Amino acid sequence: MQSSDEFDAFYAASSRRVLGQVYAMVGNRAEAEDAVAEAYVRAWHRWSSVREADSPEAWVRRVAYRIAVSAWRKAVNRLRAHHRDAAEEHVEAVGPDHVAIVTALRRIPVDQRRVVVLHHLTGLSVAEIAAEVGASPNTVKTWLARGRRAMAEHLADEADTLTGRRSDHG
Structure with a gap:
């Protein structure tokens, strides 16, 4: 019991x-x-x-x-x-920021998405993420950096689209 x-x-x-x-x-x-x-x-x-x-x-x-x-x-x-x-x-209705973040997450590679979520939404440390995903801490750091960079580009592109500005990101 x-x-x-x-x-x-x-x-x-x-x-x-x-x-x-x-x-x-x-x-x-x-x-x-x-x-x-x-x-x-x-x-x-x-x-x-x-x-x-x-x-x-x-x-x-x-x-x-x-x-x-x-x-x-x-x-x-x-x-x-x-x-x-x-x-x-x-x-339930969600705000435009939530939609933009989920959209950006869907656009990045799965390994990067997983570590970004575990670090920023779950609050796990790099060492904890490494243990959970079975990768080295350096690999996790690389995925985090690449994931953040890719998300920033996607979010900037989304902001440019919403404001009608032309994107210079690529």
Whole structure:
């Protein structure tokens, strides 16, 4: 019973945050929801070992990300179904800044997107990101720098488009 209460508290404290992070990494809310749900199921089944991890939340996030990526590679038809479902659901209005950031994130390479989200939205350090993604800290720093630079260009292009100015970025 104590284990169940402990897991319930962990889920309540982390699930929305993990969903937001995975959604930002994969760019599709339905895929993120499915992957996060499956990751929490796996965490529950392995709770005795997951709760002993340095960060159970990072464990769930890493598993959810892997599930989402695997789903992309294996099930094109499933993605299309999720896109149809997501188009029909009511989504709260978001501001133009949010739309611009999500659009810019979608335009940068997946490794860069992942580390930008983990660093800037999740608040992980370079060392924590390196451990989570299985890359060296220097690689993470390179991806962060490139991701920031690419996002800045995309956001500048978007601002130029909105203001009617001509872009000099390329």
